[in-house]
Amino acid sequence: MRLLILTLLVACSFHGSTALSAETAQGRVWCLSLKFQQGSDSFGDTLDLSTISGTPNGELEPYNNLTYISGFTLDISGMPIFGTMQLNLPPFQDTDGDGFNDFFESAVGVSATTSGSYTAGPETGSVTATWQRGAGTSDGSCALHLVDSTFGDLGTFNHIFSILEYTGAVLYVSGSNSVSGTVNLFKTGDTNSQLAGPYQFVKVSTNHFNRLILQPGFWTNESALPLSFTNDLYRRDLPWTTNYWGLLEFSDGDPSTAAPDYLAWLWSIDDTNDSNHNGIPDFSDDPQTVLPPSTPQLSFTWTSSNVVISVSGSIGHVHDFQQALSLPSTNWQTILSVTLTNNQQRITLTNTQSPVSFWRAVAH
Numbered sequence: 001m002r003l004l005i006l007t008l009l010v011a012c013s014f015h016g017s018t019a020l021s022a023e024t025a026q027g028r029v030w031c032l033s034l035k036f037q038q039g040s041d042s043f044g045d046t047l048d049l050s051t052i053s054g055t056p057n058g059e060l061e062p063y064n065n066l067t068y069i070s071g072f073t074l075d076i077s078g079m080p081i082f083g084t085m086q087l088n089l090p091p092f093q094d095t096d097g098d099g100f101n102d103f104f105e106s107a108v109g110v111s112a113t114t115s116g117s118y119t120a121g122p123e124t125g126s127v128t129a130t131w132q133r134g135a136g137t138s139d140g141s142c143a144l145h146l147v148d149s150t151f152g153d154l155g156t157f158n159h160i161f162s163i164l165e166y167t168g169a170v171l172y173v174s175g176s177n178s179v180s181g182t183v184n185l186f187k188t189g190d191t192n193s194q195l196a197g198p199y200q201f202v203k204v205s206t207n208h209f210n211r212l213i214l215q216p217g218f219w220t221n222e223s224a225l226p227l228s229f230t231n232d233l234y235r236r237d238l239p240w241t242t243n244y245w246g247l248l249e250f251s252d253g254d255p256s257t258a259a260p261d262y263l264a265w266l267w268s269i270d271d272t273n274d275s276n277h278n279g280i281p282d283f284s285d286d287p288q289t290v291l292p293p294s295t296p297q298l299s300f301t302w303t304s305s306n307v308v309i310s311v312s313g314s315i316g317h318v319h320d321f322q323q324a325l326s327l328p329s330t331n332w333q334t335i336l337s338v339t340l341t342n343n344q345q346r347i348t349l350t351n352t353q354s355p356v357s358f359w360r361a362v363a364h
Contacts, residue, residue: 022171022181023282025271029185029195029248030104031164032264033061034068039144039157047144047157048073049085052259059261060087060161072118074146074154083120087129087144090114099240100268104163106188109135124149131161138163138188163188164253164262166195170269174282178202179212183219194222201234209284210236214246214267225255234267242281244269293317293363300359309347313363315340320362321347327358334362 036058039047049070050056056073063069066089074081090112093102102108116127125148133140142161146154165188172181180200187193197219204211211233218228227250234246245268253262271281275288293314301308313319318339322332335349 022173023271023273025170025172025269025273025281025283027166027168027170027183027185027270028268029166029183029265031253031262032104032266033059033164033253033262035162035164035262036060036070036142037160039142039159041155041157043155045077045155045157046075047146047159048075051261052257054258057254057257057261061261062264066090066092074120076154081120081123083118083123085116085118085127087116087127088114090131099237099243099245100266104165104266106138106163106165107135109133110140118146123151125154133161133163138165164265166193170271172271172283174285174287176203176287177205177208179283192222195219195227203284209280212244212284214248221255223256227251227253227255234269236281236284241279242270242272244271244281244283293319296361296363298359298361305350307349309349309359309361310344311340311347311361312344313340313361315343318364320364321349322360322362324358324360329358332360 036049038056038058048056049058049060049072051059051061051070060068060070063086068087068089070085070087072083072085074083090103090110094100095102096105096108098105103110110131110133112131114129114131116129118125118127125146128145128147130143130145131140132142139160139162142159143156144159145156148154166185167188168183168185170181170183172179178200180198182198183196185195197217199217200215201212202215204213214229214232214234216228216230218226220226229251230249232247232249234244236244245266248265248267250263250265252260253265269283271283273282274280274285275282276285278285296311296313296319299310301310309321311319316339318337320334321336321338322334324332336347338345338347
């Protein structure tokens with residue numbers, strides 16, 4: 001008769017604790033300002049936009065809703081004219097249904113004509129802007145046609161404009177009262193440009209699934225220059241149940257220029273992780289407590305062809321049934337892995353006909 005020596009050695013690979021492993025969401029950060037390159041007309045005259053003194057920074061910044069503003073320098077035949085321009089962006093559109101303005105999404109194209117105005121000392125005039133940007137690119141064209149109230153048509157100045165957009169991974173660990181992690185975001189159209197660094201949110205105690213406060217911090221850009229930001233409220237709103245968004249206010253969004261500029265940004269975080277399937281992303285959900293499996297209890301019967309193991313253990317946990325031919329052993333072979341569906345379950349294995357055999361169950 002074959003002799004089976006059956007060991008009841010059990011190993012448990014999980015311990016009861018709050019799950020704090022890092023998870024990954026997707027992030028998109030974009031500046032609410034636009035960046036304009038110098039424009040020129042058919043006569044070689046030039047138009048520069050800037051919100052700072054000195055070398056033009058090309059910024060057209062938010063002023064009131066979709067009305068934008070910038071200083072400008074119009075150089076006509078070597079005679080510079082300085083003034084201030086207000087320009088309307090195209091009306092808000094959301095064709096992809098994500099709740100954000102298509103104009104600032106590189107994935108969605110833009111084609112529109114808008115109006116504006118300018119002042120230059122005592123002179124005033126109108127501006128007509130013709131916008132074009134293809135889907136899948138952050139760069140587009142904007143033709144600014146200036147008509148002065150006194151001197152008439154000043155020409156059409158053709159510019160390249162850019163939306164400043166970064167996308168990438170948002171790593172996070174969600175605790176009871178806060179969420180912390182790191183970002184690693186790359187600029188659309190220029191993967192050599194990067195925003196990276198740590199962050200922390202504090203959950204609003206009265207509505208912690210849907211409201212979080214971004215804490216002050218800083219990231220670095222591709223030149224390792226710090227971009228510090230202040231605290232702001234972030235929201236999760238219906239019907240975008242996987243999305244968190246809010247302002248990202250930098251003290252200086254482009255440290256390479258002579259003065260603070262490109263200050264106002266938006267940050268959108270999309271988290272499809274939902275470990276407990278309750279409709280609340282793990283990003284703001286309460287951390288889940290993982291209970292360890294109970295110690296399995298094993299008993300054995302065997303026939304000439306089978307080994308029948310009766311196991312009592314934790315439902316829903318994987319149990320690896322392993323065999324060794326001697327003790328001590330560093331070579332336990334997993335014969336079968338089973339997720340228990342009952343707290344008492346019978347497992348049938350093929351009889352290996354070994355004269356001596358040791359068994360154990362490893363519960364996960």
